[in-house]
Amino acid sequence: MSAAARESLPASFSDIDRSSEELKGHVIEYLSGTASNPEIRRMRATAFQLFAATEGERLLDAGCGLGEVARHLGSVVGPRGSVVALDHSADVISAAHARHDGGPVTYVVGDVTALDFPDDHFDGVRSERVLQHLADPAAAIAELVRVTRPGGRVCVIDTDWPSLTHDGFAHLDDPSVRSSSLLGSTAGRIARSLMVKAGLRGVTASPVTVCFTSPSDAATVLPFFDPQQAKAVDFIPDPLLKSFFDSVDRAAERGDFLVAFTMWVSLGRKGEEGG
Numbered sequence: 082m083s084a085a086a087r088e089s090l091p092a093s094f095s096d097i098d099r100s101s102e103e104l105k106g107h108v109i110e111y112l113s114g115t116a117s118n119p120e121i122r123r124m125r126a127t128a129f130q131l132f133a134a135t136e137g138e139r140l141l142d143a144g145c146g147l148g149e150v151a152r153h154l155g156s157v158v159g160p161r162g163s164v165v166a167l168d169h170s171a172d173v174i175s176a177a178h179a180r181h182d183g184g185p186v187t188y189v190v191g192d193v194t195a196l197d198f199p200d201d202h203f204d205g206v207r208s209e210r211v212l213q214h215l216a217d218p219a220a221a222i223a224e225l226v227r228v229t230r231p232g233g234r235v236c237v238i239d240t241d242w243p244s245l246t247h248d249g250f251a252h253l254d255d256p257s258v259r260s261s262s263l264l265g266s267t268a269g270r271i272a273r274s275l276m277v278k279a280g281l282r283g284v285t286a287s288p289v290t291v292c293f294t295s296p297s298d299a300a301t302v303l304p305f306f307d308p309q310q311a312k313a314v315d316f317i318p319d320p321l322l323k324s325f326f327d328s329v330d331r332a333a334e335r336g337d338f339l340v341a342f343t344m345w346v347s348l349g350r351k352g353e354e355g356g
């Protein structure tokens with residue numbers, strides 16, 4: 082693997098703290114832009130509805146990023162409830178804490194595959210766009226189930242990257258792009274089966290296809306559409322970059338740019354007897 086690939090933005094999500102300061106800056110900027118994207122908000126609205134948080138609950142968002150979701154959940158559970166916003170990266174947790182709004186949210190550094198909470202601790206746990214960055218996603222699901230109380234719910238949201246489809250511009254189907262590790266991740270589609278195998282009951286899987294019709298809109302979620310970030314993302318190989326952006330610009334001018342992919346919201350309950 083080249084030094085550039087090791088420093089790529091998607092790869093850095095497994096270990097942000099060891100990335101260069103420049104790349105950390107890209108990560109924070111990326112997470113902030115993603116949270117405000119209307120398509121991501123639409124997907125999250127589906128997830129909030131299924132998760133159905135209520136006043137007074139004790140919740141966990143594992144791999145919380147900048148903590149927008151944890152703060153939203155904090156506003157739902159209110160002062161009698163609590164939300165833990167947990168992330169592997171101390172730098173991300175520090176940026177999340179800086180955005181604290183005074184709600185019942187605590188920010189902690191931790192690993193979703195080895196959670197430092199007792200069994201049966203939370204009424205509900207969630208994890209969004211984290212599985213795809215883990216070497217052992219089943220270990221994360223096992224931990225999320227362990228810390229959930231009997232009858233509580235586990236919600237996992239992730240992307241099915243092979244579903245990425247596009248129109249109006251070139252190169253997303255080139256073998257050198259399709260073979261990137263990012264586009265190989267099926268985390269979204271396999272989450273349900275991992276949750277069933279972990280013993281959760283009544284596991285539902287709800288697909289939400291997100292669609293972007295301008296490069297600037299797409300870039301807040303797919304940073305390789307941002308000419309400033311494309312090199313850091315290291316997703317479109319260098320020799321194709323100019324031709325890729327030329328074709329993207331032409332699609333934007335014509336108004337026929339389109340890119341879409343499917344995210345899955347999977348939700349299950351821990352059995353009352355704990356299984």
Ligand SMILES: C[S@@+](CC[C@H](N)C(=O)[O-])C[C@H]1O[C@@H](n2cnc3c(N)ncnc32)[C@H](O)[C@@H]1O
Binds near residue numbers: 194
């Ligand atoms: C793509 S971001 C998603 C952040 C947030 N859930 C969102 O949807 O905006 C992936 C996050 O997972 C975190 N992460 C990666 N590995 C982790 C682990 N083993 N335990 C906890 N968090 C992890 C990263 O630090 C990063 O903040």
